[in-house]
Amino acid sequence: GQQLNQSPQSMFIQEGEDVSMNCTSSSIFNTWLWYKQDPGEGPVLLIALYKAGELTSNGRLTAQFGITRKDSFLNISASIPSDVGIYFCAGLRDNYGQNFVFGPGTRLSVLP
């Protein structure tokens, strides 16, 4: 299906640095979801956002649902080696609907 835009596509950072990545669309979504995928495994849900403007944290991770409902960002503070992986965003338009689209992912590498 239709994809969201994620940027950057990939990033290399030093351990301890903060990371910021975002997800944008030309369409409005009612839910934004952020996932992390480790190599050879299925994506794991990190943060779910259900309201425009909502800011939610999960440990060192913080995500926000954009006011326009067309974007979302994910921040990781004080990165550690296990943060390595692919981060996917996903947008849902309607509850119980099938209008679910996902981004191509941001590949994060953390250098010791």
Added chain:
Amino acid sequence: GAVVSQHPSWVICKSGTSVKIECRSLDFQATTMFWYRQFPKQSLMLMATSNEGSKATYEQGVEKDKFLINHASLTLSTLTVTSAHPEDSSFYICSALGDAGNTIYFGEGSWLTVV
């Protein structure tokens, strides 16, 4: 949180045979499940959307006779790769729409190797 389990985690089969992958929602009922395929270093590619009790909706370019999807109960969807060929070797992942209808939970994925 909600748990989705896939089985098997990995499978090797001979070319020409069929293989079935199961996707179960362990602690919630999933009326809608999704099947994806993922090639190395690439994003998830949606193959089909599976609704309990009805026929799956396949994405353009996905052969419905090749990839049979059955969603016979609220907690189980299966993907059967029929007459598998080496080019079908891939990582297959399922996901399920949660009870509230606004969150997707993924399975652990299944590696298929066709020799």
